[in-house]
Amino acid sequence: MTYSVKELFLTLQGEGAHAGRAAVFCRFSGCNLWSGREEDRATAVCQFCDTDFVGTDGDGGGKFETSESLAQAINSEWGQGDPHHKYVVFTGGEPLLQLDEALIKALKAQGFEIGIETNGTIRAPQGIDWICVSPKFGSELVQVQGDEIKLVIPQAGHQDNLQQLLIRFEKMSFKHHYLQALDGPDLEVNRALAIKICQKRPLWRLSTQTHKLLGIR
Secondary structure, three states: OOEEEEEEEEEEOOOHHHOOOEEEEEEEOOOOOOOOOHHHHHHOOOOOOOOOOOOOOOOOOEEEOOHHHHHHHHHHHHOOOOOOOOEEEEEOOOHHHOOOHHHHHHHHHOOOEEEEEEOOOOOOOOOOOEEEEOOOOOOOOOOOEEEEEEEEEOOOOOOOOHHHHHHHHHOOEEEEEEEEEOOOOOHHHHHHHHHHHHHHOOOEEEEOOHHHHHOOO
């Protein structure tokens, strides 16, 4: 298949259990919960995304005709880093629209550990080392197990359902549970809500977007 990549860059993971870890981020184009066009945001399932995942015009982006060519591009972004700790994170948009067994195999051949950040509406293929699911209210969650669940709060629809959702997610097979305050003009209020819930339900931990604090991607 041809892979459409918005951008490809070396950075530090900014969120969750791997925060601070060096990683190549591969941002695929496209999402199944929002077109990425502002005129469609109000009617989309996910209305709060702050990421540009439209097209292939970002740094390192483009069309990759084979899994091997994309794996090589990712390896080139890692550069001269420690070859024993290679880590790539697939994100989007929704990475599972494109991440397949062929690409996973090609990256394993290059020595990479593979992580994804997914909305959980598509089942992940075998071979992914770290699965982070970020559920979006109003979507059908099918990936109900993984390494990390990261719930952004509050979302439209959470007003009367948040506690029930937390209970539901707590029963799923995730190793780590994170709450992340929705960014924007109400960030401080949202963060206070997340902190309060973490204090009352200590299974959950607070996730902060450290890459934004550091001024990196």
